[in-house]
Amino acid sequence: MRAILKEENLLTPEEALQKLIYSLSPSTPEIEEVDIINSLGRISASDVHSPLDLPPFSRSTVDGYAVIADDTPGELKVIGKISIGEGKDLKVERGEAVEVDTGATIPRGATAVVKVEETIREGDTVKITKKLKFGENIGWVGSDIPKGTLVLRKGERITPEKIALLASVGINKVKVYRKIKIYIITTGNELVKPGESLSPGKIYESNSYYLASRLRLKGYEVVGTSLVSDDKEKIREELYKGISSADVVILTGGTSAGEKDFVHEVIREEGKIIVHGIKFKPGKPTILAEVKGKPVFGLPGNMVSTIMISEQIVEKYLSLKNGGEIDDYITVKAKAINKISADKKRFTYIPVFLFKREDEFYCLAVPFDSYMIGTFSLADGYIGLNPGEEVNEGESVRVYVRKLDTSPVYIGEEEPTIMSKLPQPFRMLPLGSLAAIKALKYGIGDILVVSDIYPEDVKEKEDLVLERDVMEVGDGDEIGYWEWVGISKIVQNPVVKLRYPSSALNFIGKAKIFVPSTILNQGKAIRRERLKVFIRNSKFKNHL
Amino acid sequence: MRAILKEENLLTPEEALQKLIYSLSPSTPEIEEVDIINSLGRISASDVHSPLDLPPFSRSTVDGYAVIADDTPGELKVIGKISIGEGKDLKVERGEAVEVDTGATIPRGATAVVKVEETIREGDTVKITKKLKFGENIGWVGSDIPKGTLVLRKGERITPEKIALLASVGINKVKVYRKIKIYIITTGNELVKPGESLSPGKIYESNSYYLASRLRLKGYEVVGTSLVSDDKEKIREELYKGISSADVVILTGGTSAGEKDFVHEVIREEGKIIVHGIKFKPGKPTILAEVKGKPVFGLPGNMVSTIMISEQIVEKYLSLKNGGEIDDYITVKAKAINKISADKKRFTYIPVFLFKREDEFYCLAVPFDSYMIGTFSLADGYIGLNPGEEVNEGESVRVYVRKLDTSPVYIGEEEPTIMSKLPQPFRMLPLGSLAAIKALKYGIGDILVVSDIYPEDVKEKEDLVLERDVMEVGDGDEIGYWEWVGISKIVQNPVVKLRYPSSALNFIGKAKIFVPSTILNQGKAIRRERLKVFIRNSKFKNHL
Structure with a gap:
């Protein structure tokens, strides 16, 4: 029987952070x-x-002559010169001028400097035809x-x-x-280190790579990382290694209250759990704890949860521990080009692609689940919604920006014969017809591709039409696609839904797949598909 | 006789960069x-x-039972279990279920996973009351x-x-x-290293500190920095040291064509000058050159020019040399709360303070000259204007963001008795009444202070009034202030114009100063001044 984290008892990330701060005050290092x-x-x-x-003395901002402004225009007697870096103490009286370099001290009494190119010098006389204003070309001391x-x-x-x-x-x-020292422990029987080979059921460990580089970027010192299997004693051993070598320990995985959730057990046995479970998606089974007077964070095993909880709680606590204010993230207001909905019960964070047109931002949220580290990493930022909140198409929403990519962008149906012709760098977002239709509507994107199989039609005239066959390959269960993809409409009983047609190649020989002939010209042509190509940036006309 | 860089012959920063790229292609390192x-x-x-x-196989996103969606609701026979990390090959037939962990492989045939908390398990039977949708709680391979x-x-x-x-x-x-190696040489007889004592006419060298840390932040390797006086042979020696140890050499100072502008002479003698002088303020006397096949940049001595030219030309060239696209800076659109004008003949860059209210940005440009490194460093970003361009109050303008500071902010007349009571962190912008009046108008800022001596009145009701005397201290030339400061209006013949009253203390015993009694209660009270204090953020009411 498993202990379940009941939604109604959970704290928000902000409440959880406050409770941690209250229980374990973030003391600054030496x-x-x-x-x-x-x-x-x-x-x-x-x-x-x-x-x-600053400046430490009044300085000339040009090469020229320091004078009394009221003496101009006029012919003045040059009584000396002050070079840059010289401490010479000269005084200008009525009718006099002192030659000065850019950056040189202004002689006492002078109230303006005339540029050398606006003067005529003859012997020890300088002729100034211009009327100078008070303070012209002077950088006053302390100004x-x-x-x-x-x-x-x-x-x-x-x-x-x-x-x-x-x-x-x-x-x-x-x-x-002093830099705060951090020790990172990732746990899980399913984890294999990148570079090693992957046996069935295993996945590559990436949490420690993210956390270590992110926290280094933020100015912390990562003193060690380790990967351990779901073995209670090994986890305990690593926890102690972390506590003895670092100021803060972060573990990932094993934080629920289930059978192999040893991280939860070990922390409970060795220290004090302050918060267990937060009202947040993704990232519910988070643990905030104290072990031997040091903060210990237990983050959920999945990557996107790790990223979000790290940002929402761990990094904020570390900032305070660093004597600093809580970091402010760069946010922009962007117009949502599709409807976005939160989980009904939890705060929800959804990655988005950002587009900029004439200094206005637009964002596109794609169907997302918290295991989708790839989608998250390729996205430009994310939005945070309250439980049950909805953002309608066309409404403005705050986006937390992780990167701004201003490369030209391809949006729509995956079509390799077009994509391969575009010059680098080009962002490729083959998310299907719906994304292209929205992009067309809001005037974003450079190349947009819409399928005639997709039910929603566009009124605008396309620049090109490309025809291809939809091929049916193999037998058995049918492999389908997201609703945004044209071909999804002709798959009767999909048993799998994929993002792009090219990923269906994976299922050759195992199931029935439906792919465009431009991706795989094999099997039986079952439908002619017309792709409307919109070239929104004429710069790319001659590439296609 | 000096050689003058004629405006009409100069290139824009973009043209200058293109000419450099054309003459000396930015080849990538190993x-x-x-x-x-x-x-x-x-x-x-x-x-x-x-x-x-990714995922490398179809995975369960919850702890539960993998089933055929069409079998639900119903009672199913549990035929086995797949734990996370296991490579077990099971197949689900009609009427069957397999217990799965979050992250475990989905058995063949299964099309959905029901959460454990939505089931009742009895022996080898699991009862599911809910109708599952196809694909529920599954992360499909490659999705x-x-x-x-x-x-x-x-x-x-x-x-x-x-x-x-x-x-x-x-x-x-x-x-x-490989990281690009950079050598930095700063030149100038007036320069002293920070930490040493400053004799008259000297200033502290800061260019190498800026360039070295900025370029390190951007991922380059600074292999050395040196400070040399205006000595032609020493500059030549350093240039050769740079050429032999680095990929790129940057010099600052001595880039005009004047008497002590040895940097210009040495580069001309040892290599080929590609561009000399650009249509840009600040930063006109810039040199782009090649010496022994390597790019050499000669930047003007003043700090703000160095920053701007580094960003507009050097960093863009380095990005290309790094094999990368030209870095995009973060820009936001902000409403100008005062009028901003460019130089008539040159591209002009002006630092601004940025304020955010309800996701809208506002910017305030302060009077600025290119020697003002302090103002530039404390600002949040800058705007770039074309020659002769003007931005009227209330118009939108693009701001290049260097930092976003969301601390509460004090704007207006300098008043130490208020400023000292405010909690940290608080941004202090004692720029005078005009800035406070504009802030009031646009709803930005937390504490705003306007003087009754300032001619423009405000209609809104203040929260507090504070009275102080304007003191006249000493004899001789009168020390005045910027037009934005109330007291500036009662100074008859200013010989110096300062930004804040406290900086006038500097002139005690040397001139006649005018300061509020709250800064210096000494001399003769010549005018009563009423400060209207607007507390725009009620959080700070009990501090005052």
């Missing part, structure tokens, strides 16, 4: 002082105020950064701009927190 | 193979296609990523998501380009 050139990406451990004015300005905030991540600013005000060392 | 865990941030040197389907899908593109920067995807499809090594 402070160390580093040279600013080595501080990139580190977290400042103190407020830093500028010890000087950029007054002394005492907060130039770096405690808890702020140090960027190249901040390093440059610290250097500008003469600071060469900065206090930062 | 290819090396690395373990995927070490590939974060590297550039892929080949297209990578998935060698397998996420079909075999052959392009999972990593040549020229793509490798992210944690891509590392996870490569791992998922079993790939543990990836071909990447």
Whole structure:
């Protein structure tokens, strides 16, 4: 008999994070002082105020002559020169000028600088025909950064701009927190390391690869990763290795309360479980715990859950532990080009493709399940919906951006004879006719391909028509496709639903497949299919 | 006599980049193979296609029983169990079920999985009351990523998501380009290293700090940096050091055609100048050159020019040399809350502060000159305008985002008694009344402070009024402020214009300053000033 995590008792990710913070306050690591050139990406451990004015003295912003603005236009006597880097103390009186380099000190009394190309010099006289304004071509002392300005905030991540600013005000060392150390343990009898061979029923382990690189990118130190089978004692051993070598331990897999969910058991035996189970999809069976005074996170085994829970809870806790504010993600408002629905009971995160047209964003959500690491990794971002929430087509929605790809894009039915002719880089989204129809409607995408088998027709005139046969190959159970794909409409009793026709090749000899003749010209032609090709970017006309 | 770079002969940054690419094709460095865990941030040197389907076999997405959907509801005979990671080959016939774990192989013949919590098990019989849909709780083989899908593109920067995807499809090594090596030389008699003491006329060197950290962040290897004075032979020596140890050399300073502009002379003598001078503000005296077959960039000495030219030309060339596409910057559309004007003759880049309200962005451009590294570093992004272009208040403009800061924000007159009471983190933008009035109008900012000395009045009712005296301290030349600051209106003949009152303290004993009594209660009170405080975020009411 299994213990079930009842939805109604679960906390939201935000509540779960707050409960963890309350139970186990995220204490900051030790402070160390580093040279600013080595501080990139580190977290400042103190407020830093500028010890000087910037500029430190009033400087000329051009090569020219420092004068009293009221003396212009006129002929002035050149009483000297101040080069850049010189500390010469000169004073300009009425009728006088001092030659200055760009960046040189402004002599006392001067209120403007005339550019050298706007003067005529004869001996020790300079003729200025222009009337100068007060302050022209002068960068006044303190006019950029007054002394005492907060130039770096405690808890702020140090960027190249901040390093440059610290250097500008003469600071060469900065206090930062020691990097937080993290140990990652992935568990599961089904897991095999990438590079090794895959026997039936096994899959490749990717959680530790994601977590280690993501957390390194965020500035943490991953001190170790390990892969263990569902063996309670081995998990216990690894947990102790993590606790003794790191500040934080993250485990994945085995977090439900079922038969082989040893991670749950070991954490319960060795420490204190603070939260078990959250109202969140994907990622329900999450564990937040304390073992020997250190935070231990148990994430669900599936990759997308790991990514989402890491972002929603682990990284936020780590940010606080780093003395920083919670990281803000880059979000944009995008118009949904198809309807998107959340799970009825849980917060739901759905990956989307993002498109930009004239500075407006559009997003397309594709049918998704939490095992789809590929779909998630290839997507541009995701949206978060409340339980039961729906976003209608055409409505605006907030997208959490993971990447922005502005390459041209192919959307619609998979057609290799077109796809292979397009120049690199080109994003290929062979998601079927529905996606192409929506793209057409909202004016996004560069090449769009719609099948005449797909029931919804388009009024716009296509640029090309390509004909192909739908081939029926083999016997037995029928392999079908997503509803978005034209061919899906002629499969009577699909036993499998795939995303693209080319993935059906897999089933040759095992079942009856339906594929376009341009992908496999074999078997029996059962239907002629007309593909309407819309070339929305004329740049690609001559490729097709 | 100086050689002047005539505007009309200059190229745009884009034309200059194209000319450089044409003259010196950006050849990629050697290819090396690395373990995927070490590939974060590297550039892929080949297209990578998935060698397998994902999932590699049809899997259950829940713990439960694999059945034929048409057999439900009903009582079925349990003929066995498949655990996760097992390769057992079972087949389900009508009336039968197989117990499966989440992630386990689906037995042949099964078309759906019922969740364990929706069943009643008695002996070898399982009772299912629900009607299952075809495909329910099954992740079909290849339904996420079909075999052959392009999972990593040549020229793509490798992210944690891509590392996870490569791992998922079993790939543990990836071909990447060797990191491009860069040598940085900063020149100028006026430059002192941060941490050393500053004598009159000198400033701190910050260009190499910016460039080195920025280029490291972008994934390049900075093999050395050096600071040299305006000494032709030392510059030549350093140039050769750079050429022999790196793929690319970047110099800053000395790029005009003036007296001490030895960088220009040395590059001309040792190599071939491809572009000299671009139509761009800031950053006109830029040099693009070739020395011994390697690209050499001569950037203007001032920091903001260095940043802009690095982004507009150097980084784009390096991206191509890295085998990648030109990096796309994150841009957002923001409503300008004040009027912004470009230089009449050159492309102009102006830093802005960004504010977000209900997913809409607003931007505020502050008076700026290219020596203002502080202003630039503290800003959130910048806008680029064509020569002579103007953006009116309320119009939308594209902003290149460098950071997004969503902390609460203080905008308006500098008033230490308020600013010191606000909780950390709080962004302080004491830019004067005009900025606060615009913020009020567009509904941005959390605490806004407007002076009654500022001529433009606001109709909205303030939350607090704070009174202070304007003090006149000392004798001699009058120190004034930007037009945005209230006090600026009572300074008769300013000889200096500063950004905030606190920076005037600098001039005590040297000139006549005007400061609020809350900053310096000294001298003679000459005017009562009323500050209207608008608390736009009620969360901060009890702080004031």
